[in-house]
Amino acid sequence: MKLLLILLIMMFFAAMWAVMTSLILRAAIALALTSMILTTIMFQLNAPYAAVFELSVCAGLIPVIFISVISLAHRLPIKEYLKRRENRINRFWILPFIAIAIVVLIGIVRLPLGLNVAAVEKITDVREVLWNLKRLEIFGQIIVLLAGAYGVLILFKERNRDS
């Protein structure tokens, strides 16, 4: 439990860093760090398949996409960057207080939120869930993936035509 608590606190600060930092590249790196810590939490909570997905996709692929977009976008002049950084501090200084207040209210004071969980049949094998219980969803996911690939093709095709 102590290890989990330390990991949760680390994840909290990594997410805070991703939101608060003024450089987008650092935000992308902080996002990858958040995903890595979440992966460790998943391994601790007996969810290895989801952890592998999280590590390979969210900590690997998505930061690469972000960094590609950042490298393709135009750079701001330094004066504009400094001005935006100051504005950013003015807009975001309250966020750590809000986040800590939420942790205290829910984790320590334990507001009566009335959460409950429906009893369902216990399934222990993730393969049974994916291929039997959620079979229809798998087809939906395949369609979404193909739609995403088609969208990217259209976007890059239009860009090539423009250039």
Add this chain to the structure above:
Amino acid sequence: MILDPTSFFWIFAAFAAAISAMGFYCMLMTYNLLRVLIGLEILMKGVTLFVVASGYLVGQTAIGQGIIITVIIIEVVVMIVAAGIILGFQKEYDSLNVKNTRSMQG
């Protein structure tokens, strides 16, 4: 099943809610389209943390993992398409400022 208020679940719920709130705040307060995406990602991390903790608490880790895999697949498709749209937007307006979307037709 009513959740035991003394269980460790509440600590996970607290951190998941705080991380989701950070992502939501980032999406609301920023003017940069890339940062909106980063806020969305952080929001999804909070939700994923909540699902994995719930699955572990009720002993349904398999269903929890199935849901998380679905979430990750949808998330990556959204990110790739959104990144393409942001690049197109940047090319058109030479900026990533959300305020420029007001001048779009449609």
